[in-house]
Amino acid sequence: MDPENPISVADVVISTAGRDQGELFYVADTDGQFVTLVNGKNRPVEKPKRKKRKHVEKVLRSETRVAEKIRSGDKVLNGELRRDLASLSRAMQANNLGG
Incomplete structure (x- = not known):
């Protein structure tokens, strides 16, 4: 865990280990x-x-x-999560390819 940059609810993270390595996720809860x-x-x-x-x-x-x-505890649909993470992924790839 990075003490300067703690992970909290609703942050976007990337898996660094396991079967889902390299995939983007939203943090739904921390414990x-x-x-x-x-x-x-x-x-x-x-x-x-x-x-x-x-x-x-x-x-x-x-x-x-x-x-x-997610932060407020409202109901989030799976489609909303997929769309949001896909657009973030595209933006990250565009930034990486652009320089």
Whole structure:
């Protein structure tokens, strides 16, 4: 865990270990050394993934509508998660390719 950049609810993280390595997730909950991850596809809201903090890396603190819904505890749809993470992924790839 990075003490200067702690992982909190509604942050976007990338998995650094395991079968889902390289995938983007929203943090749905935090609990000590574990985080609960959702992405709306293979990890829907109904069946989140519990993963150790050391196996994820914070990408950014998202300020999207979906992130606000997660923070406030409102119901989030899997389609919203998929769309949001896909657009973030495209933006990250464009930034990496652009320079």
